[in-house]
Amino acid sequence: MRTVFLLTWKDLRQRLRDKSMILMAIVAPLAITIILTSVAGDAFEGRFQPSFRVHDATGLIGPSLVAGLVDEAGFEDVELVATRQEAVAAVEDNEASAAILIPDGVASAEAVSLEVIGNAGDGLATAVAVSIAEALASETNAGRLAAAGLVAGGVSNPAAFEGLTAMPPVIEIVAGEAGSRILDGKTYLAVGMALFFLFFSVQAAVLNVIEERQEGTLQRLLVAPVGRASILVGKTLAAALTGLVAMGVLVVATTLMLGASWGEVWGVVLLSVAAVMAAMGLGAVLATITRTAEQAGQFGGIVATVLGLLGGVFFPIVGDGGWLDVLSRISPHRWLMEGFGANAGSGSPADVIVPALVVLGIGGVLGGVALLRRARLTGVV
Amino acid sequence: MKVLTIAATGLRRFLREKENVFFVFIFPILIIMFIGLQFGAGSAPTLGVVGSGTPVGQVVVDAVSSDGFGIREYGSADELLDAVELRQVEAGIVIEDTDPVASDRPTQVTFISREGFGLELRSAVQAAAVDMSAELRAARYVADVGGMGAAEASALIGLVTDHVEVVDVAVSRGGEPLFEGEIEQFDFGASSQVVLFTFLTSLSTSGHLILTRKLGVSSRMLVSPTPVGVIVSGETLGRYAVALVQALFIILATAFMFGVDWGDPLGSAAVIGVFALVSTAAGILLGSLLQNDQQAGGVGVMLGIGLGALGGSMLPYELFPDTVQRIARFTPHYWALRGFRDLLFTDGTIADVTDEIGVLAAIAVGLLAVATWAYRRAITH
Numbered sequence: 001m002r003t004v005f006l007l008t009w010k011d012l013r014q015r016l017r018d019k020s021m022i023l024m025a026i027v028a029p030l031a032i033t034i035i036l037t038s039v040a041g042d043a044f045e046g047r048f049q050p051s052f053r054v055h056d057a058t059g060l061i062g063p064s065l066v067a068g069l070v071d072e073a074g075f076e077d078v079e080l081v082a083t084r085q086e087a088v089a090a091v092e093d094n095e096a097s098a099a100i101l102i103p104d105g106v107a108s109a110e111a112v113s114l115e116v117i118g119n120a121g122d123g124l125a126t127a128v129a130v131s132i133a134e135a136l137a138s139e140t141n142a143g144r145l146a147a148a149g150l151v152a153g154g155v156s157n158p159a160a161f162e163g164l165t166a167m168p169p170v171i172e173i174v175a176g177e178a179g180s181r182i183l184d185g186k187t188y189l190a191v192g193m194a195l196f197f198l199f200f201s202v203q204a205a206v207l208n209v210i211e212e213r214q215e216g217t218l219q220r221l222l223v224a225p226v227g228r229a230s231i232l233v234g235k236t237l238a239a240a241l242t243g244l245v246a247m248g249v250l251v252v253a254t255t256l257m258l259g260a261s262w263g264e265v266w267g268v269v270l271l272s273v274a275a276v277m278a279a280m281g282l283g284a285v286l287a288t289i290t291r292t293a294e295q296a297g298q299f300g301g302i303v304a305t306v307l308g309l310l311g312g313v314f315f316p317i318v319g320d321g322g323w324l325d326v327l328s329r330i331s332p333h334r335w336l337m338e339g340f341g342a343n344a345g346s347g348s349p350a351d352v353i354v355p356a357l358v359v360l361g362i363g364g365v366l367g368g369v370a371l372l373r374r375a376r377l378t379g380v381v
Numbered sequence: 382m383k384v385l386t387i388a389a390t391g392l393r394r395f396l397r398e399k400e401n402v403f404f405v406f407i408f409p410i411l412i413i414m415f416i417g418l419q420f421g422a423g424s425a426p427t428l429g430v431v432g433s434g435t436p437v438g439q440v441v442v443d444a445v446s447s448d449g450f451g452i453r454e455y456g457s458a459d460e461l462l463d464a465v466e467l468r469q470v471e472a473g474i475v476i477e478d479t480d481p482v483a484s485d486r487p488t489q490v491t492f493i494s495r496e497g498f499g500l501e502l503r504s505a506v507q508a509a510a511v512d513m514s515a516e517l518r519a520a521r522y523v524a525d526v527g528g529m530g531a532a533e534a535s536a537l538i539g540l541v542t543d544h545v546e547v548v549d550v551a552v553s554r555g556g557e558p559l560f561e562g563e564i565e566q567f568d569f570g571a572s573s574q575v576v577l578f579t580f581l582t583s584l585s586t587s588g589h590l591i592l593t594r595k596l597g598v599s600s601r602m603l604v605s606p607t608p609v610g611v612i613v614s615g616e617t618l619g620r621y622a623v624a625l626v627q628a629l630f631i632i633l634a635t636a637f638m639f640g641v642d643w644g645d646p647l648g649s650a651a652v653i654g655v656f657a658l659v660s661t662a663a664g665i666l667l668g669s670l671l672q673n674d675q676q677a678g679g680v681g682v683m684l685g686i687g688l689g690a691l692g693g694s695m696l697p698y699e700l701f702p703d704t705v706q707r708i709a710r711f712t713p714h715y716w717a718l719r720g721f722r723d724l725l726f727t728d729g730t731i732a733d734v735t736d737e738i739g740v741l742a743a744i745a746v747g748l749l750a751v752a753t754w755a756y757r758r759a760i761t762h
Contacts, residue, residue, distance in 0.1 A: 115550075319468070
């Protein structure tokens with residue numbers, strides 16, 4: 001047992017002294033996350049906040065329209081302006097996403113057009129402004145239709161006509177509650193980069209055995225009175241600890257520095273352990289199929305990059321059942337991103353545990369394959 | 382002549398490594414494909430629907446899909462909630478199965494979205510509901526106050542519809558578009574990635590120069606009757622060739638595979654030619670300042686991704702917060718991308734991008750002077 005710890009300790013010390021390991025495991029993911037977060041700003045959040053200017057020539061509809069847009073739709077920048085020119089100028093100067101202009105004729109029974117002037121750079125906001133105007137037009141048209149209907153039906157009771165401005169709705173849209181099981185912008189970057197680089201650093205730690213074989217230090221260990229199992233366990237432990245420490249540092253650093261929200265601690269620990277296991281399994285298989293450290297590093301880099309890309313650490317993979325969605329399931333990163341999303345958001349414990357088990361399974365299978373081929377791992381056994 | 386030999390040897394040694402081939406040629410194409418697939422044309426938000434067969438559902442679904450949004454049907458509200466929380470759809474609606482005119486209360490449409498998201502879909506659903514409800518509301522109102530049956534009231538409204546003047550919506554555009562001209566699905570990604578990867582590869586492979594020193598290639602060249610200037614020029618030329626080959630490959634591959642239009646050939650060639658020189662100089666500087674090739678790889682990846690993101694090659698710089706946009710001007714990426722904006726999106730020619738080429742050329746000359754001085758120092762000291 002002592003030998004195992006001694007070996008683990010030796011490996012860990014070596015790793016701490018190795019500047020490139022610290023660079024890859026901690027500095028690089030942290031620096032990239034910080035830069036990307038500052039660059040993305042609000043754009044990454046995907047929240048839709050258009051700015052509208054409303055001018056109402058009738059003076060009757062505007063205030064309630066604006067109030068509705070602010071209070072019910074949740075748009076923060078909606079303003080009722082005094083003149084038509086003011087509204088148009090705001091759009092021309094790129095200060096507003098769209099202007100909604102209500103002409104005088106709306107209050108009478110004329111055929112008129114509500115105008116929407118959309119900013120050329122903001123198609124989405126323009127579309128929303130158009131829907132708002134259409135809703136308003138429909139409201140007016142309903143009143144006009146009902147009035148004509150009442151007349152045609154021979155109803156002359158004045159109270160019936162007074163009620164036209166407050167006809168009850170026939171369709172009511174109510175808001176349903178939904179949580180979120182995907183990561184918010186900042187946390188997405190933090191988790192994605194942490195996982196991406198984790199696979200590199202853990203792999204490098206595992207592949208260290210090839211370096212030792214090349215430099216002859218592994219052979220020296222093998223002739224010493226140390227069990228092969230101790231060597232394997234000691235080195236495995238060191239690689240696992242390297243990954244877990246890196247992950248821990250990144251979780252704490254991104255939480256404190258960027259306000260990333262990783263969610264429940266148990267979930268973070270479970271998913272991190274699973275991630276480290278999968279990375280180790282991958283590293284171990286690589287160690288058994290490559291000859292030199294350079295070759296292993298190169299091949300490992302490619303595999304980790306492709307799996308990361310496919311797993312959505314750079315760009316989210318949409319779970320729409322398309323071929324990319326299905327293909328991405330072979331990547332442990334994909335399951336991990338999903339698990340971390342559920343853990344940080346409104347997922348149930350099962351939404352965290354199932355992905356973690358899948359990733360542990362991937363790690364187990366890969367580790368098993370490596371064990372079967374362990375003769376190659378130590379080279380001499 | 383010796384300059385060319387040194388350059389060719391450098392290029393050959395570089396291309397012999399599988400990892401380099403992957404990251405120079407295959408990875409950028411994979412990324413461009415991913416970005417095109419995930420964010421390209423036709424990626425309007427999708428609305429999940431439960432109850433699309435109901436009277437209200439049919440109309441809402443038709444209206445929302447004709448607004449250009451996607452529609453996906455779900456069997457139950459629980460399934461829909463899952464899909465919304467996992468962002469398989471941006472938002473969803475559950476529609477009650479009632480007849481809106483005959484029923485004595487409004488038909489409920491429950492709109493489900495993650496907090497703050499799906500506002501544009503909500504507007505579309507709302508507009509569709511209000512649009513269809515003009516006649517329905519009038520009919521129900523007339524039935525209520527006129528004391529007639531739902532069928533009779535509906536018939537009455539049907540009769541008057543053609544004679545009532547209605548309010549409609551007219552749409553026009555003002556202001557400046559964020560991106561001018563036609564942008565095809567892969568165009569944006571292609572120009573950003575060419576800039577990102579040309580720079581990234583030059584930096585991340587700067588360890589190559591360190592290996593050249595470590596392995597004694599430089600010292601052997603120095604003892605031969607070869608002036609230091611020739612060695613430095615040769616290495617620079619070799620690395621410039623790598624950058625150019627990669628850029629050219631990405632340009633040709635995207636043009637043929639994804640139909641990306643690279644605009645004025647002369648203009649694009651000039652921008653990428655000068656930008657590749659900036660990248661080369663940055664790579665040589667890094668390779669001369671650092672002593673450990675693995676560290677150079679890590680620092681290179683970090684700087685390459687960091688500066689790339691800051692310069693707008695991951696997210697369009699138009700979307701950055703203002704202060705970050707000002708900082709972006711200090712990266713060569715920004716100037717190259719600004720040039721490509723003119724060349725690709727507004728069909729500019731080389732005459733339109735002389736400013737950008739000028740700035741890049743100034744950076745290239747300055748950086749190259751420092752880099753060759755540092756490299757000369759590194760191999761002679």
